Amino acid sequence: MKTKLSKPLGCIILASGLAFGHAAGAGPQDDTLRAAMSGEILNLDYLYTTRREYIILAQMTDATLFTMNPANQQIEPGVASSYEFVDDMTIDVQLRKDVRFHDGSSLTAADVAYTYNWIIDPNSESHAQALISRWLDHAEVLDEHTVRFHLAAINPLIIRDMAQRVMLRKDGSYHQGDQVDHEAMALNLNGVGPYRVVRFNPGVELVLERFDDFFGDAPEIGNIVVRNIPDMGTQQAELMSGGINWMFNVPLDVARSLDARPGIDHLAGPDLRVSFIVLDAGGVAQPDGPLTDLRVRQAMNHAINKPEIAEFLMGGGASEPIYSACHPVQFGCTQDVQRYEYDPDRARELLAEAGYPDGFSLDLWAYRERPKAEAVMADLEAVGIDINLRYVQLETLNQARASQDIAAYIGTWGSSGVADTALIARVHFSDTSDRHLSGDEEVVEWVLSAEQTADQELRFDYYQQAIARIAEQAYWVPLVSYSADYLVTSDLEFPLDDDGVPRLQNARWK
Incomplete structure (x- = not known):
């Protein structure tokens, strides 16, 4: 081999x-x-x-102001040589003087300011617009190689966004006189x-x-x-x-x-994508359903043989079992959480304690990696839970989730390649998300608080509290990380x- x-x-x-x-x-x-x-x-x-x-x-083909070192997740210089927070709402970025476009022209601050201002322009329709407009009011040219970013809001991921999402364009790239050309x-x-x-x-x-x-x-x-x-x-x-x-x-x-x-x-x-089961702990789809009982959720965590799924179904040996509601290498993804090791006997005991000695019926939705979904189904059925696997297209799952018709589904999340807990936490544990089925408002508060400070130690503390609570209350069944083959x-x-x-x-x- x-x-x-x-x-x-x-x-x-x-x-x-x-x-x-x-x-x-x-x-x-x-x-x-x-x-x-x-x-x-x-x-x-x-x-x-x-x-x-x-x-x-x-x-x-492109480059960004900063780069992300994939080995240690540290921000490093790219087209920019340095940056400085003038105050909480202003960042000055100093540019290298030796950067050239492929047409031979030199890159200047005017090009960088144009790129960012165009992205947040409602007429741009850029796919990066929603992300950048969360924190940018406008970019200003200070001199040929210095750009000032005026912020619309404090956001701890500003420099990370600059490092990963915004490829730089020459001043005027999308404009021919008064005409806009998105392509x-x-x-x-x-x-x-x-x-x-x-x-x-x-x-x-x-x-x-x-x-x-x-x-x-x-x-x-x-x-x-x-x-x-x-x-x-x-x-x-x-x-x-x-x-x-x-x-x-x-x-x-x-x-x-x-x-x-x-x-x-x-x-x-390794790949930053992770897989997990979201459980209707808050009774969103089934107010009095079995998943509102902590013991049932703990039983489901114990029932699934995650190491076997990682080794035989996910590929290559790079896939690993996960125990937190995020990827282990992501900033804020504490591993100091309640772990539920594979123990089908304990799962049966917990189900009996919860009043389900003969199990119960559950619709489990899934939309990708059918063999993995079927392995999860088999493990749950082995402890007495009668699974109806609803294997559908993602759009169908999204519609059912928006209608609050899903009590349990196997989800995946890749965090857009960003090694930070912010994205997976925001999407799955905000009070406006149809993926948030826990009903735990304190988790929501911790997640939102982490987004409202640039203090990295404080951010880590907020995420640590949220991730630990999610595991303690078994709001999810974390499954495995993915392998890139x-x-x-x-x-x-x-x-x-x-x-x-x-x-x-x-x-x-x-």
Whole structure:
């Protein structure tokens, strides 16, 4: 077995195996990495996209004011060299002087201010608008290399948002006189990243080459070709023939099968996505339902064999059981919580104590990873809970949840690659969320309080209290973290980072 696994809390370069013949012109021979992506690529402008494929591309073609070190989750300089809080509502950002766009022009404060002001403009319709407008009133040019950000609200994630969501655009990029063109960068991207676009055939192929004037560390591979190949079987055939060097989101059975072939390696690393069961503890859908009893919720936690699900269904050894309502590497995700180890006998005892010695019937909703959902169902049925698995499309689940018709569902959350508890907590434990089924207003208060201070120690304390209460009261059944599974040719070294985001710009040939 050649599978290589990354440590959950470290960054390690993984790839080994036997060399094999590639198709002519593939790989190191012409210094071209060929990658396959299933999701259709139609728009290169990350300000107007959200999918994982677009995140991967944006990190190659674009750059942000700051960067996030995936090994330690620390903010580091990017296009910006430093920042300073002038007061609670004002931030000055100093820019590097050696940053160039792919058209050769130098980046200045006017470009940065234009980008941010355009994002929060109601006419922009940018996908980043809701996030940035939460805290930004407007950006102002102080001098050629200094931008002042006037805040609309205190938000502890401001610098993190700058590091992860806002790719910089040249002043006037979306305007032709009085006319607005939302798709100006969709096909002809002018970024400041380590690779520039040479050719783009939407839905077919994207060709990138190393940008020699990139301000940061130059990538080692000179060219990257990204091919849209929707069919996983076709991707496998291309990998085996040498037509591609890299594929991701690989099903575990496929990854293990191809790993046995010479010249192909299965890489598995951690991902920030987690899976969990949300329980109707507050009686939102069923006011007098069994899930309003703490003992029943504790029984469900004890009933599920999370280590087995992680090892055999989620992939690669990078998936792990979780016990908190967040990912263990996220800021604020305390692990000092009540843990419910797999113990079906204790689960049966708790059900009997709660008045359900013969169990009860429960609709359990799910929308992805059916084998995992069926394993959860089997474990719950083994302790006497009669499960009706409602396996549906996400939109159907969303509609039922909005109508308060769901007592229990298996959810997942990836936090948009952000290693902070804020996003998962805000979405699932705010008083306006239809995902909040606990009815615990103190948890809501802690979550909101954590968002209203920039004091990191205080934020951690608030999240620690909220996460500990969620576990103590068994409002959720935390299940497992996800594994990011890849197949690569053995001549490629591809680093796996703790946040699960693939960074093709960091790949190199052996």
